[in-house]
Amino acid sequence: MRVALFLTCVNDTLYPDTGRAVVKLLTRLGVEVDFPMAQTCCGQAHYNTGYRHETEPLARHFSDVFGEYEAIVTPSGSCGAMVRELYPRMGERARAEGRGGGLAAALAPVVPKTYELTEFLVDVLGVRSGGHNPAPGHTHPPPARGRGGGGRGARPPRLLHAVQGLELVELPGAEECCGFGGTFALKNSDVSAAMGTDKVGNAESTGAEVLCAADNSCLMHIGGTMTRLGSGMRPVHIAEILASTEEEPAA
Structure with a gap:
C-alpha cells in the first residue's frame, strides 16, 4: 500500500x-x-x-x-x-x-x-498488538479532538494498552481541553495558560513519567507549561512510543 x-x-x-x-x-x-x-x-x-x-x-x-x-x-x-x-x-x-x-x-x-x-x-491496517516497550509509566490524555474530530477517541489508548511493558494510567479530566486551541492560545492567553496549568496538574497527580498524546500541537502547549512549572514529566507523541517498541506492532 x-x-x-x-x-x-x-x-x-x-x-x-x-x-x-x-x-x-x-x-x-x-x-x-x-x-x-x-x-x-x-x-x-x-x-x-x-x-x-x-x-x-x-x-x-x-x-x-x-x-x-x-x-x-x-x-x-x-x-x-x-x-x-x-x-x-x-x-x-x-x-x-x-x-x-x-x-x-x-x-x-x-x-x-x-x-x-x-x-x-x-x-x-487492523493493528492490534503494540509490540514490547519496557518503558516507565505513561498517561494518555485524548486531545480536545480525540473524542470529536476524526472520531478516533478510543484508538490511542487502545494502541498504548497493547504495548507490553508499558503501564498506562488514567488522566483525571482527560476530556478537558489543554487550552491550546490554535489561535485561542494567542487570543485568550490567560485562560489558555490556566487551562494548561490544570492539565499539567492532573497529569502530575498520576505519578506517570511521560505524558502521551496524538497531536504535537497539544503537546507543545502542555510541554511549555511543564517547563514553566518545572515539571519532571516528558510530553511524547504516540508515534514515537509505538515506533520505539522492540517488536513491531501486529495486525
Whole structure:
C-alpha cells in the first residue's frame, strides 16, 4: 500500500522526530510511505481565525499534492479533522455563495482518504498488538479532538494498552481541553495558560513519567507549561512510543 505522509507545519518545523517515527512505524508494517515535498499548511490556522477565502487556495493545493495517493496519513488529529470535516464545509459554503461547486469537487478526492495516524493503524491496517516497550509509566490524555474530530477517541489508548511493558494510567479530566486551541492560545492567553496549568496538574497527580498524546500541537502547549512549572514529566507523541517498541506492532 502506498500512502502519503502529511506531516503538518508544526511537526515539520518543530517535531521532525515524530515524522521519522511515523515513517519507521508504517514501514515496519509493510506500508510504502512517500513524503510529497510540495505539501504546505492545510489552512487550519487561517480558517479558524476567520480567513475562509484565504484558506481555499491552500485547500486546493492540498488536493493537488495528495490526490494521487491511496491514503493520506497525518500524526495530527486537528489537521486531519481540518481536511475531513472542514474542507467539505468550505466547499458547501462556496457553493452557497454562488461560486459554483468547483471547490467542493476539487476537495472531494482527498477528504475520505485522509486519516489521523491511530485511525489508520486501527481501522485500515487492523493493528492490534503494540509490540514490547519496557518503558516507565505513561498517561494518555485524548486531545480536545480525540473524542470529536476524526472520531478516533478510543484508538490511542487502545494502541498504548497493547504495548507490553508499558503501564498506562488514567488522566483525571482527560476530556478537558489543554487550552491550546490554535489561535485561542494567542487570543485568550490567560485562560489558555490556566487551562494548561490544570492539565499539567492532573497529569502530575498520576505519578506517570511521560505524558502521551496524538497531536504535537497539544503537546507543545502542555510541554511549555511543564517547563514553566518545572515539571519532571516528558510530553511524547504516540508515534514515537509505538515506533520505539522492540517488536513491531501486529495486525
